[in-house]
Amino acid sequence: MIKIDALIVGAGPVGLFAVHQLGIKGLKSEVVDNLDKAGGQCIELYPDKPIYDIAGIPECTGEELTKNLLEQIKPFKTNFHFNERVQEITNEGNQWIVKTSKNKVFSSPNIIIAGGVGSFEPRKLSVKDAEKYEGKNIFYSVTDKNKFSGKKISIFGGGDSALDWALELSKISKVTLVHRRDQFRGAPHTLNEIKKLEKEGKVDIKTKYQLSSIEGDKSIKSINIKNDDGKEIKIETDYILSFFGLIMKLGPISEWGLNMDKKTIKVNTENFETNKKGIFAIGDICAYPGKLKLILSGFHEGALASVECFKRARPNENYRFQYTTTSKDIQNILGVKTK
Numbered sequence: 001m002i003k004i005d006a007l008i009v010g011a012g013p014v015g016l017f018a019v020h021q022l023g024i025k026g027l028k029s030e031v032v033d034n035l036d037k038a039g040g041q042c043i044e045l046y047p048d049k050p051i052y053d054i055a056g057i058p059e060c061t062g063e064e065l066t067k068n069l070l071e072q073i074k075p076f077k078t079n080f081h082f083n084e085r086v087q088e089i090t091n092e093g094n095q096w097i098v099k100t101s102k103n104k105v106f107s108s109p110n111i112i113i114a115g116g117v118g119s120f121e122p123r124k125l126s127v128k129d130a131e132k133y134e135g136k137n138i139f140y141s142v143t144d145k146n147k148f149s150g151k152k153i154s155i156f157g158g159g160d161s162a163l164d165w166a167l168e169l170s171k172i173s174k175v176t177l178v179h180r181r182d183q184f185r186g187a188p189h190t191l192n193e194i195k196k197l198e199k200e201g202k203v204d205i206k207t208k209y210q211l212s213s214i215e216g217d218k219s220i221k222s223i224n225i226k227n228d229d230g231k232e233i234k235i236e237t238d239y240i241l242s243f244f245g246l247i248m249k250l251g252p253i254s255e256w257g258l259n260m261d262k263k264t265i266k267v268n269t270e271n272f273e274t275n276k277k278g279i280f281a282i283g284d285i286c287a288y289p290g291k292l293k294l295i296l297s298g299f300h301e302g303a304l305a306s307v308e309c310f311k312r313a314r315p316n317e318n319y320r321f322q323y324t325t326t327s328k329d330i331q332n333i334l335g336v337k338t339k
Helices: 013-023 040-044 062-072 160-169 188-199 251-255 295-313 328-333
Strands: 006-009 029-032 079-081 086-092 095-100 105-108 111-113 119-122 152-156 174-179 203-207 209-216 220-227 232-236 239-242 246-249 264-266 279-281
Touching: 006 013, 006 105, 006 295, 013 029, 013 040, 013 062, 013 295, 040 062, 086 251, 111 295, 152 160, 152 232, 160 174, 160 188, 160 239, 174 209, 188 203, 209 232, 220 239, 279 295
Parallel strands: 006 029, 006 111, 029 079, 111 279, 152 174, 152 239, 174 203
Antiparallel strands: 086 095, 095 105, 119 246, 209 220, 220 232
């Protein structure tokens, strides 16, 4: 059994910052995530896409933010348990006993759920042979845009992800944007920019069309798209990018007896504790009046949750708030050389 001060469920930005907030209070945490690496949605969905609303950082990508957060928590030597999910929890006095899908057992007074919108997977293409090309010529997210440089790309979808990548990849690739409707759901400004590129011959837009078949052998050579009237068009294609959204699943968390509101968990805003003592929810998965689904809001939520975690993990000690700029204790924990 692994005894710790807090178990964090979710290794996205909010979960990583929670490690930091617990760490500077001298608390030991470990992290469980069903993905194969840290970063959550930032890494899975938009590692190359710029983020503009992180305080003090004018612009960074999801990958850069994740790397910086991992660097920030290095002093705490945190253990991560990837490709793993929490399956079962039971309460024993002041402790939560947590069992994972790999039969690990944790004992902790605190559980912080920082699972974003839950475990997720993309809505996949259902046409024949699509699965054959997944991870090779068909992708549901972009991890390295340079892979598509100089190639023919067919992008499917009508939301922000499809529009953003059509705009970005048009700089280095020949892009065809295909949507089953005339109306797009993405940001109007981005759509206007893409329509300008269409007039310049840099992007080809096909609306009221859907993918009907894929042609190729070891790799994709072309695709066929069909409209509602049955008209088909063949498009030479090297890669397909499909952005039809995600299927969200809370998994076992929905069976923990928490106060659920659809697919979110209700919390109080004093310490972001749920209706179960010692279980907290932060980030996109928590719900309260005025909630904003922003990374910066999740950072705030994690900071306040960590205070209550300290009180539960150290019931015989008084919590004393300290600024990192002046606290020698915190600076020693972080390995900062002080004069």
